[in-house]
Amino acid sequence: MLRYIANRLLQFIPILIAITIIVFTVIQLPPGNYLTSYIQQMELSGTPLSDSEISILERQYGLDQPIYVQYWKWITNIILKGDLGRSFQWDAPVTEVIGDHLAATILISILSLIVTWIIAIPIGIYSAVRQYSAFDYIFTFIGFIGMAMPTFLVALVIVYIVFDTTGINLTGLYSPEFQGQPMSLAKLVDMLPRLVLPVLIVATTSTAGLIRVIRAMLLDELRKQYVVTARAKGLSERKLIIKYPVRVAINPMISTIGWVLPGLISGETVVGIVLNLPTSGQMLMRALMFQDMYLAGSFLLILSVLILIGTLISDIALAWLDPRIRFGGGIK
């Protein structure tokens, strides 16, 4: 086992190198760079920069060097100094920008995940056990609608309805009294009701998928011989379902749990944008739009590392959970 893990960790290095090169190159592909889009933005907003200012900024940003020099400086800074670079847009170190956004993002992601599981697993089990019953159809129907509707549309519609009926502006994470104040218990309590909306929206769209998966896996299992045997032997219905088939059915969930890790910090981008939450998805989108290369590159690098680690964790977890894998059997 340890050798397996060590092997996998060694594989990370070439993968990460390839990822960083690709990410850095793709970010630079659109014509121009951060400075040119900044100049253009200033002109559009009516405050054009003079030639003198432009030449000063060009020097300051150091964007005139060839791409491999910039890449090399960036990578060496990360490895040797742990310095992820500086964000042009926010005019602050990348670590600070990402850090500021992480807390809210992780909070929303974890809560959404928990809510998703709480809703999806019982419904999935119920759907499978009482197949073709009225409730099964109802839940399936709702599930499909949830899957089909874009999250931002749901968010916009709900926000507008709330505003129209009550006049409350539901966007943003804090109400006006607490904005800009240092974090306190009162501020946290004030924030919680505003979290309900994004968590619910994100959860409803991902529960549908999970319900269907659990339902399908469980249906498969419930047809198997051992279930019939257990029933014949007098095991209570509930115990027999939960202890054996469900354990197998949540296999796919465990194997994808690795992707939860990067999902935690990238969060739901569109919902974050629509609801004006200070999440990292929003930050990444802006960084990519304006070619804020160190911010975008570093953030994507972190995400890639987390995906790799997450995949490793889920492989290990699966091996631990499913004895068949350990003993070399595999799923029939």
Place this chain on the structure above:
Amino acid sequence: MRRNRFFSLIATLLIISLVLSGCFGNANQNNNNAAGPSNNNQQSVTENTNNVGPSDIATYKQSPILDGQGLPPVEERLPVEPKITNEMAASQLNYEIGRYGGKMRTVTTSPNSNGELFVMLNEPLINTPGLLGEEITGNVVKDIKVNADETEFTFTMREGLKWSDGVPVTIEDVRFGYEDVLMNPELTPSFPAKYKTGAHADGEPMELEIIDEQTFKITFSESYGGFLMQISIQGWESYNRLIKPRHYLEQFHIDYADPDELKKLTVEAGYEETDWFNLFHEKDIVGSEVTNAASIGFPVLNPWMLTRVADNIQFYERNPYYFKVDAEGNQLPYIDYAESHLMSDNEMLNLQIISGGVDYTRPGIVDMALYKQNESNGYIAELRDQHSRPGNIYLNQTFEDETWRSLAQDVRFRQAVNLAVNNEEIIDAIYFGYADLPSEFNTSTYDPDEANRLLDEIGMDQRDNEGFRLSPDGERFDIQFEVFVAAEIVPQTELIVEYLNDLGLRTSMRTIDQSLWNTRIAANEIQATLMRMEDYWWQGDIKLDRWGTLWHQYFATNGEQGLEPPVEVKQLFDKAAEVKNKSPEDGLMAFKELQEMVKEHLFFIVTAEKAQQPVIVNENLRNIPHDGTAIAINFAAEQFFYTD
């Protein structure tokens, strides 16, 4: 109380009468006080308005939040002769003396800046009320005198003016800004054009001479009356281009700082050891950088200063050493706090507006109906002049296609295009009727028949089997418009394409990315485009790079690259330079001549003028001008106040 009212009434009457007389009788004012030993006949360009106020003001007052803060009394914080605010022309605003208090919330979609607030905060050396260019008054400096040749400009500083941290502003700050920053080749690799004679890229740089503790003189090698407009408003000029807080910036300047300490700071900031100038520029807050987080702690002369950033909100507080007062001696601004809220998305910005969460902003016109509908939530939505021509048609006459060139350079072809554009329809469909028909640079006549006749006349009377006109050589002829998404450009281009197709010209359009558009314009790769153009006459802008890229290159490289332009383009270019070069009255006349030249040759085609934009204002805000451009309102923000 009564005495104050009486004096303020006298003061206001005097100010108004002086303003009126000043507008028409500049030559009669102030032929005394020639500051320099050489040139006599120095005329003060700034009005006497400021000299009336201070002697009539019994006491100065300050905002209550500053009481008990341990600050020096307000008389000591203000200059000896504070500036009496005059941000708007008297015809545009019925000024009310305001009350202190309140917080002004603005919005932005950029993480680290706020264009709206920048203009509110900005303070030039001299100002022109209403941004009209009709009148020039002292602002950060008390007075400016111009000699008869318009080659010497003598500035008188405000005695007792102080930075926001209480340190006095002295002539040494001017010397630092000129000798140590502008004239330092490492800090200023290319001297700013507006401080060169005639605002020409290859003009002579100005010479600045310190006369005494309160006076300095700027000299140009040739007459440059346009300098006044250049430093009062053009490019949102700010005092900090010339007057810099020496006491703060010296520690980052190689001539004054400890070399090792400076090296350490430079490397810490992430620059090469020898690139101290990059660190200096990072620390020196100029222009729109006042709304960046980096400006926290930097000494300024603006009405508000950025104090902290949290939760994606920027928090601004009043500057206790701000140099302006109203006619009754109340230190400005009236409003104590300002905020800038970061919005992730345009729809969220709209939601913030209609729920009453914004106290002042200027959004696009597209959602005007939505703003009007929700006015009960505590704000007023009105329309104001956007100071732009929102969509000019530019046909690139130097595009690399011989057939196209011969046609685009034929004025009859451009006339045909002008006649084919249905301006009324554009204004109704795109701007909801809130724009004017063009009349400054071209006529708005809509006459497709005449347009067709003109095209037949220049030899495009043959049609192909699809009904589209062939070029005079009998070849297929296409026009391709390339635009990027900004305001209402795309829908407007769609209409233009339709009009030209109706004429029989095979026209199509492509929407490309903004940066790509810039690159292609510069590379002369765009055949035709649509873009907005600002409409302040003192800009002297002809946007030659959009309708004659190779000619623009010719001028920019002094003839080394590009193509030599025809005579009329050269004349136009010189006329535009005159507009920037000459004093305001002559510059305005030159602008009118420029308009005639464009009318004759139709270098570019204006589709609508004086487009309006909504201005969202909290219903309790006062001293909002009822007239004038939208952006001029921003300039007057220190005059806003809240009623109950």
